[in-house]
Amino acid sequence: QILQGNFFDEYQMEGVAREHNEIYLELVPENLARALKTAQSAKAVKMKLTNKHCPCLRVAVELPSLSSSSRIVTHDIPVGVIPRRLWNDFREPSVPDFDVSIYLPVLKTMKSVVERMKNLSNSIVIEANLSGEMNLKIETDLVSVTTHFKDLGNPPWASEDGCPSSAPDRDVESMAEARIDIKKLQQLLAGQQVNPTKALCNIVSKRIVHFILLHEDVSLQYFIPALA
Amino acid sequence: MPLCTQLPASGEPYLLVASLDNARHLSSLLRAVHFQDHATCFASTNGLRVTVEDAKCIQANAFIQAEIFQEFTVQEESVTFRINLSVLLDCLTIFGTGSLPGTSTALRMCYRGYGYPLMLFLEEGGVVTVCKINTQEPDELLDFDFCSTKVVNKIILQSEGLREAFAELDMTSEVLQITMSPDKPYFRLSTFGNAGSAHLDYPKDSDLMEAFHCNQTQTNR
Numbered sequence: 001q002i003l004q005g006n007f008f009d010e011y012q013m014e015g016v017a018r019e020h021n022e023i024y025l026e027l028v029p030e031n032l033a034r035a036l037k038t039a040q041s042a043k044a045v046k047m048k049l050t051n052k053h054c055p056c057l058r059v060a061v062e063l064p065s066l067s068s069s070s071r072i073v074t075h076d077i078p079v080g081v082i083p084r085r086l087w088n089d090f091r092e093p094s095v096p097d098f099d100v101s102i103y104l105p106v107l108k109t110m111k112s113v114v115e116r117m118k119n120l121s122n123s124i125v126i127e128a129n130l131s132g133e134m135n136l137k138i139e140t141d142l143v144s145v146t147t148h149f150k151d152l153g154n155p156p157w158a159s160e161d162g163c164p165s166s167a168p169d170r171d172v173e174s175m176a177e178a179r180i181d182i183k184k185l186q187q188l189l190a191g192q193q194v195n196p197t198k199a200l201c202n203i204v205s206k207r208i209v210h211f212i213l214l215h216e217d218v219s220l221q222y223f224i225p226a227l228a
Numbered sequence: 229m230p231l232c233t234q235l236p237a238s239g240e241p242y243l244l245v246a247s248l249d250n251a252r253h254l255s256s257l258l259r260a261v262h263f264q265d266h267a268t269c270f271a272s273t274n275g276l277r278v279t280v281e282d283a284k285c286i287q288a289n290a291f292i293q294a295e296i297f298q299e300f301t302v303q304e305e306s307v308t309f310r311i312n313l314s315v316l317l318d319c320l321t322i323f324g325t326g327s328l329p330g331t332s333t334a335l336r337m338c339y340r341g342y343g344y345p346l347m348l349f350l351e352e353g354g355v356v357t358v359c360k361i362n363t364q365e366p367d368e369l370l371d372f373d374f375c376s377t378k379v380v381n382k383i384i385l386q387s388e389g390l391r392e393a394f395a396e397l398d399m400t401s402e403v404l405q406i407t408m409s410p411d412k413p414y415f416r417l418s419t420f421g422n423a424g425s426a427h428l429d430y431p432k433d434s435d436l437m438e439a440f441h442c443n444q445t446q447t448n449r
């Protein structure tokens with residue numbers, strides 16, 4: 001989630017209707033990534049949603065130039081506008097009632113370990129407890145590997161009424177675990193270029209693992225469901 | 229989890245216990261012989277030998293002396309088992325292959341005996357990884373019967389120079405011809421490819437030569 005006040009000098013937007021002041025767009029991330037790559041050394045970037053022949057996100061990048069007139073490179077990215085009746089499909093999942101919430105270890109270490117484990121198995125088990133311990137495990141006919149992380153710390157959660165979100169009398173040593181697709185975890189970790197300010201994960205035993213990564217003013221959330 | 233030498237629950241000692249402060253020494257050596265998935269490990273009081281074979285015609289041996297290890301104990305005369313080398317390498321490099329100054333992966337390797345898996349305990353920066361790799365029946369290995377008294381020519385070269393030469397070999401050539409001789413060209417690598425023939429000569433007084441003992445001119449392909 002990106003807060004518009006922190007990133008944009010000018011922001012104008014009007015949704016479908018006053019009560020539904022949102023626009024849902026579907027696009028190919030590769031296209032936007034390419035446009036933003038052009039913008040790496042830009043003086044200014046302007047994004048507009050247009051509808052010439054079909055809906056497009058027009059990204060106009062003003063690049064520095066030696067002459068007095070500026071150079072503008074425009075990318076027209078085709079987008080799909082999602083009708084209001086389908087908005088529910090894209091609703092952001094709410095934070096689940098997790099069993100354990102724990103801070104992630106140094107992402108670099110986690111990334112190396114998961115990359116190696118990916119060569120050995122298709123699925124990985126993440127387990128953690130309220131004593132700041134997390135284990136990553138894989139097990140196949142050939143080999144079993146377990147990596148133990150300690151002293152990670154558990155984030156303090158408080159729900160609206162002030163009580164902690166997870167069961168208050170949960171045994172601190174007891175592990176909550178979920179088996180997930182290792183490729184999805186590896187992709188998540190590979191995408192992290194910079195160290196986040198805060199990184200944690202919430203585990204609902206045998207159901208889902210929810211990752212929250214906070215950078216200064218950007219938040220990233222990943223939900224990876226457990227394998228059957 | 230402490231990396232201690234406790235006896236396993238059954239009370240029998242491990243047949244093989246080896247400790248290494250920097251697992252990278254072992255993994256880079258094993259990677260050099262990793263051209264097949266499986267390897268046979270042979271441990272004796274002298275050290276650890278890892279042998280990889282291909283189709284009964286190529287054999288590579290990596291030997292690590294017992295002195296290289298911080299701890300190396302073998303209970304019986306010798307211990308032999310077959311293991312998946314790709315899996316072993318993935319485990320040894322579990323914390324990554326890049327080496328940052330000041331960080332190293334500590335390794336402890338334990339083998340209880342026939343039928344038991346090879347246990348690896350790896351630690352880096354307070355994080356511990358435990359691996360259990362299943363072992364197999366050791367294969368019969370080729371014995372090339374390389375009798376040292378019948379050696380005609382022997383050359384020891386610094387590998388850096390050979391590596392550059394191998395990188396430049398003409399791959400369109402079906403064979404690599406190796407010539408060794410007490411006279412010029414001393415040591416020659418030749419290829420015969422589509423564009424023509426190429427020869428790489430190493431004079432016997434080259435900086436790269438560690439040892440040069442040639443008695444007869446020999447050419448092999």
